[in-house]
Amino acid sequence: MSGSSQSDGSSVSAHPAAHPAAPEPVREVDCAIVGGGPGGLSAAVCLARMRRSVLVIDDRDGRSLWGQTNRNYLGFPDGIPAAEIRLAGRRQAAGYGTKFLSGRVAAAARDGEAFRLRVEPRVAVSGSETAGRSVNVIRDEDLGRSLGEETAVGRTEIVARTVILATGVRDDFPKFPGWAECVGRSLFWCIACDGYEAIDCVAAVIGHDEEAVETALDLLDFTAEVSIVAGRPEGFDVPDSRLADLANNGIRAYPQAVAEYANVNGQIEALALDDPARTRLPVQKVFVYRRPTPRNEIALELGVALNEFGHIVVDSGQHTNVQGLYAAGDVTSPHDHQVSAAVHEGNQAAAAANYHLYRPVQRAPGKEER
Ligand SMILES: Cc1cc2nc3c(=O)[nH]c(=O)nc-3n(C[C@H](O)[C@H](O)[C@H](O)COP(=O)(O)OP(=O)(O)OC[C@H]3O[C@@H](n4cnc5c(N)ncnc54)[C@H](O)[C@@H]3O)c2cc1C
Structure with missing residues (x-):
């Protein structure tokens, strides 16, 4: 270990010691x-x-x-x-x-x-x-x-x-059967990364706050088919004026939680909302905004x-x-x-x-x- 030449410290090992009780060398x-x-x-x-x-x-x-x-x-x-x-x-x-x-x-x-x-x-x-x-x-x-x-x-x-x-x-992706396979395929968080892949797709944003609302509005640059679902029983946490902005821009807003993310081989195909009718929203791309x-x-x-x-x-x-x-x-x-x-x-x-x-x-x- 010196300021100008390399020493890789490989004379010691992190593999098991001959006697497991002995501490590893540093x-x-x-x-x-x-x-x-x-x-x-x-x-x-x-x-x-x-x-x-x-x-x-x-x-x-x-x-x-x-x-x-x-x-x-x-x-x-x-x-x-x-x-x-x-x-x-x-x-x-x-x-x-x-x-x-x-x-x-x-x-x-x-x-x-x-x-x-x-x-x-x-x-x-x-x-x-x-x-x-x-x-x-x-x-x-x-x-x-x-x-x-x-x-x-x-x-x-x-x-x-x-x-x-x-x-x-x-x-903090939502956890549902098959969720891990959906990450990066049909479940995303970032428009800069994956908005382009949502062009002309049916897209949904899951989130209840201003950042989720912004994400939904930003998605309109890629597709006209955008919904936003609060994703929790308490509904949205934004002023009514922002809900009006969503409606005025053709975005359907659902205050429900999500009861089911129907998915096959990493592709989310529909959201079933947690309401008595189990409202079903067909989707292709889901963006979750959670910090x-x-x-x-x-x-x-x-x-x-x-x-x-x-x-x-x-x-x-x-x-x-x-x-x-x-x-x-x-x-x-x-x-x-x-x-x-x-x-x-x-x-x-x-x-x-x-x-x-x-x-x-x-x-x-x-x-x-x-
Ligand atoms: C679904 C998805 C899509 C994305 N799409 C894009 C995209 O299209 N373009 C883009 O630029 N970015 C994209 N990103 C973001 C990109 O993946 C991250 O910005 C990038 O991976 C950050 O690199 P990192 O090295 O900081 O962190 P990571 O890639 O998360 O690596 C951190 C590593 O540190 C290890 N680690 C943490 N703590 C410890 C510890 N205590 N001891 C030992 N190891 C530890 C972890 O195991 C991990 O391997 C996407 C991310 C996601 C989740």
């Missing part, structure tokens, strides 16, 4: 990247190319493992499944010496000027909760194995001179500043308020949550971490870190 790296989605992998490629020892720790529970195809990411005229971006990014990062550890960072603390991370075994993905991404998870694991990824078992500790948090968010939950547990433990929605506050160089700690991707606050933004932020975070790792002589006299 591995030291220049940078531990928590999260192996587009944000974390972008950071890994950049830092590994700066000849830093880089360890990506990932528990395969991210947005980039759902079934969606990204069609707005530059360079892929036919679109590219998000899960493929991960595979390609992993191969690219490995080519420059990045190491991988499968597991969940469960705890973190300052260790002098460095950080100490405790990694626990990943919680196994299970049946219906993840049916829509189990194939992608398996492919991600297979590639990991072929690239020498280690698996956290028991107690694994990492000491890192810098840390990049690229932990993403968890979406996602940032995965900020590690950030909280390390005293990182968060905004009102729990996203990590960063500056344009992806510095957090904690020296040596950076953040990238959906877990941060400044940009729309897109693959392009995650990749950009990962790149920036890597540059900032690399600067932190420079020896004093490599910095211009008086030049601050940020």
Whole structure:
């Protein structure tokens, strides 16, 4: 581990020790990247190319493992499944010496000027909760194995001179039989991502607040067939004037909850409303507007500043308020949550971490870190 040459710390292993009771040796790296989605992998490629020892720790529970195809990411005229971006990014990062550890960072603390991370075994993905991404998870694991990824078992500790948090968010999609297969195929949250695919389709928005109303009105740029369903027994939580805006623009508004999302092989075909008549709305594309939950547990433990929605506050160089700690991707606050933004932020975070790792002589006299 030095400021100018790479040391990958591979003399120690995260595999089971010969005697299970013995604690794992501690591995030291220049940078531990928590999260192996587009944000974390972008950071890994950049830092590994700066000849830093880089360890990506990932528990395969991210947005980039759902079934969606990204069609707005530059360079892929036919679109590219998000899960493929991960595979390609992993191969690219490995080519420059990045190491991988499968597991969940469960705890973190300052260790002098460095950080100490405790990694626990990943919680196994299970049946219906993840049916829509189990194939992608398996492919991600297979590639990991072929690239020498280690698996956290028991107690694994990492000491890192810098840390990049690229932990993403968890979406709050409605849970119904078959829901996971629908995510990214007929169940979406973002018009910038998937509005185009709704052109001339029968679309419905599920949501009760202003953001849902805006989403419904924005969908009119793609299709004239738009409904909005409150999705809860309490109905809508917007002024009557906004309900009038919906009606005046040809959007049918239903204050009911949804009793059933009728779906086959990932395609939602109809919504049955929770009313005595079980009103049935045929649909092709469903957009749910519910604020996602940032995965900020590690950030909280390390005293990182968060905004009102729990996203990590960063500056344009992806510095957090904690020296040596950076953040990238959906877990941060400044940009729309897109693959392009995650990749950009990962790149920036890597540059900032690399600067932190420079020896004093490599910095211009008086030049601050940020
Ligand atoms: C249905 C859908 C469609 C989308 N369509 C598009 C689109 O068309 N275009 C577009 O640009 N974007 C799209 N997005 C958004 C895009 O997927 C995200 O912006 C992108 O994945 C963010 O990358 P990330 O690396 O920040 O987070 P993620 O991809 O979520 O990766 C975060 C990783 O961190 C891991 N992690 C979190 N916490 C821990 C921990 N404590 N320990 C270990 N690992 C941890 C997770 O398991 C995960 O693998 C879509 C998203 C969804 C859900």
